[in-house]
Amino acid sequence: MLAPALSVVLLLFGSGLLLAVLQSFGYLPFIGRTTLTLDAYRDLLGSRAFYQSLGISLWVAGVSTLLATLLGLAVALLLRRPFSGRRRALFLFQLNLPIPHLVGGVGILLLLGQSGLLARAAYAVGLIAQPADFPALIYDRFAIGIIAEYLWKETVFMALVLLGALRTIGDEWEQAAATLGASAWQRFRHVLLPLLRPSLRAASILIFAFSFGAFEIPYLLGQRFPSALPVVAYRRYTDVDLAARAEAMAIAVMLSLVSLVLIVIYGRWTTRAAV
Amino acid sequence: MSDFLRRVLIGALLVTLLMPLLPLLLWAFGSAWFFPDLLPPEWSLRAWRYVLTPQARVGQALINSILIGLLTTIFSLLVGLPAGRALALYDFRGKRLIELLLLAPTIVPLLAVAMGIHIAFLRYGLADTLLGVVFVHLVPTTPYTVLILAATFARYNVDFEAQARTLGASAWQSLRFVMWPLVRGGVAVAALFAFLISWSQYLLTLLIGGGRVMTLPVQLFAFATAGDHALTAALALLLVIPALLTLFVTARLLSGERDSAVSAVGHWG
Numbered sequence: 001m002l003a004p005a006l007s008v009v010l011l012l013f014g015s016g017l018l019l020a021v022l023q024s025f026g027y028l029p030f031i032g033r034t035t036l037t038l039d040a041y042r043d044l045l046g047s048r049a050f051y052q053s054l055g056i057s058l059w060v061a062g063v064s065t066l067l068a069t070l071l072g073l074a075v076a077l078l079l080r081r082p083f084s085g086r087r088r089a090l091f092l093f094q095l096n097l098p099i100p101h102l103v104g105g106v107g108i109l110l111l112l113g114q115s116g117l118l119a120r121a122a123y124a125v126g127l128i129a130q131p132a133d134f135p136a137l138i139y140d141r142f143a144i145g146i147i148a149e150y151l152w153k154e155t156v157f158m159a160l161v162l163l164g165a166l167r168t169i170g171d172e173w174e175q176a177a178a179t180l181g182a183s184a185w186q187r188f189r190h191v192l193l194p195l196l197r198p199s200l201r202a203a204s205i206l207i208f209a210f211s212f213g214a215f216e217i218p219y220l221l222g223q224r225f226p227s228a229l230p231v232v233a234y235r236r237y238t239d240v241d242l243a244a245r246a247e248a249m250a251i252a253v254m255l256s257l258v259s260l261v262l263i264v265i266y267g268r269w270t271t272r273a274a275v
Numbered sequence: 276m277s278d279f280l281r282r283v284l285i286g287a288l289l290v291t292l293l294m295p296l297l298p299l300l301l302w303a304f305g306s307a308w309f310f311p312d313l314l315p316p317e318w319s320l321r322a323w324r325y326v327l328t329p330q331a332r333v334g335q336a337l338i339n340s341i342l343i344g345l346l347t348t349i350f351s352l353l354v355g356l357p358a359g360r361a362l363a364l365y366d367f368r369g370k371r372l373i374e375l376l377l378l379a380p381t382i383v384p385l386l387a388v389a390m391g392i393h394i395a396f397l398r399y400g401l402a403d404t405l406l407g408v409v410f411v412h413l414v415p416t417t418p419y420t421v422l423i424l425a426a427t428f429a430r431y432n433v434d435f436e437a438q439a440r441t442l443g444a445s446a447w448q449s450l451r452f453v454m455w456p457l458v459r460g461g462v463a464v465a466a467l468f469a470f471l472i473s474w475s476q477y478l479l480t481l482l483i484g485g486g487r488v489m490t491l492p493v494q495l496f497a498f499a500t501a502g503d504h505a506l507t508a509a510l511a512l513l514l515v516i517p518a519l520l521t522l523f524v525t526a527r528l529l530s531g532e533r534d535s536a537v538s539a540v541g542h543w544g
Contacts, residue, residue, distance in 0.1 A: 213384025
């Protein structure tokens with residue numbers, strides 16, 4: 001009964017990856033190249049631009065994951081207890097989760113750009129006199145626009161995963177700790193946090209993997225140079241020079257290797273405790 | 276924490292989350308909105324009227340998006356139903372490995388897969404075709420469909436089928452009249468998410484469709500690059516509609532468990 005799903009994964013996903021690896025080794029029969037070389041990897045690892053792009057990708061993924069995890073945890077604790085209007089607040093809260101990243105990206109562009117809504121608000125209260133006075137939050141070297149878009153969606157994702165976990169955990173552990181004299185901080189630090197750890201780890205791995213390998217948002221909101229690795233790979237792939245394909249594939253393969261490592265870690269971390 | 280402080284924080288949180296959607300609404304229904312006006316000086320439906328004209332090519336993109344989404348959903352369910360059932364109800368050797376393999380496409384960047392398989396699609400005539408785009412959309416939808424259906428079947432008691440069989444039901448009847456009513460809510464959710472994941476795809480459609488298969492996200496990107504904010508915003512709002520419908524329907528189908536089900540699928544990109 002698993003055969004259809006496995007064949008989809010193996011035929012489309014597996015062979016896609018395999019063909020990417022082959023092409024990264026210079027196997028490009030459509031331009032008459034069938035010998036396998038490591039040229040693409042050598043060129044890549046010897047170029048400064050590659051490390052700059054890798055740096056951007058790691059920065060975006062690292063900051064997005066860290067902030068989404070911390071904010072998501074805070075939000076989950078905030079929304080955890082019953083209060084009047086909680087159902088409505090929860091519903092509004094998850095509104096942006098099914099919205100495509102592309103839409104969020106365009107929204108961020110029109111919100112944070114130098115003539116965007118925030119810049120107009122800054123002008124209205126007399127903080128700036130012209131668009132150029134507004135700090136560059138889009139196409140900027142710190143990738144603030146990209147990170148903002150990821151936080152917009154991933155904080156909600158993290159909080160919802162944690163709220164689900166909190167519901168399963170229940171109150172008994174903390175009540176027992178309170179009876180034994182634990183302070184609010186001790187209950188959080190030594191009771192709740194260890195219980196939440198499996199969910200925190202699983203969700204943050206997913207966030208890191210996504211923000212490290214995703215293409216659309218850095219393509220839409222990122223600076224021209226250096227770009228995040230997926231954007232560089234795409235540009236090399238669509239280069240008129242077909243020989244650039246090997247390099248595009250090599251970048252894609254390295255991106256995938258990082259995520260394979262993440263899958264192994266994910267597998268280890270979630271073997272015993274479910275998300 | 277005082278109730279007042281909690282309310283203020285939650286209010287601030289909700290406002291922040293709605294912020295990126297605000298300029299989309301203003302741009303889509305505003306006109307002649309230049310810096311530094313905080314609000315559009317006048318409201319107009321220009322963007323929407325243009326969207327409806329043939330030269331905007333939005334109609335075709337909309338039809339393609341819906342068609343690709345529906346086909347992707349049907350294929351995902353066909354492969355996801357048996358897999359979800361097997362993973363939830365039976366234990367077997369190598370199950371853990373198969374689970375990880377099925378989940379791998381949610382973690383490995385789709386870019387690598389799409390660039391790699393493009394050459395095979397070119398060879399078999401699937402590149403630049405609608406069917407090719409459907410096939411490549413199955414890469415991100417299948418794992419999520421399997422995941423949701425496995426969760427659905429995990430709450431399903433297979434013994435009911437055995438009881439129906441002892442009472443003389445055929446294999447088909449026990450699936451149709453015993454299993455189906457119990458799992459159809461989960462199947463509906465899986466279908467909605469498969470559709471939504473396909474609906475949101477940009478990169479896969481662009482690479483495999485080669486710019487020939489126009490969908491709403493591809494068209495949205497074209498408008499965004501051309502710098503027409505009003506059109507971009509109108510199209511972005513058009514893309515949001517099924518997403519919100521999905522959330523409403525899911526909330527009804529899974530009232531108790533909706534946050535976990537929705538959060539399982541926060542990552543289609």
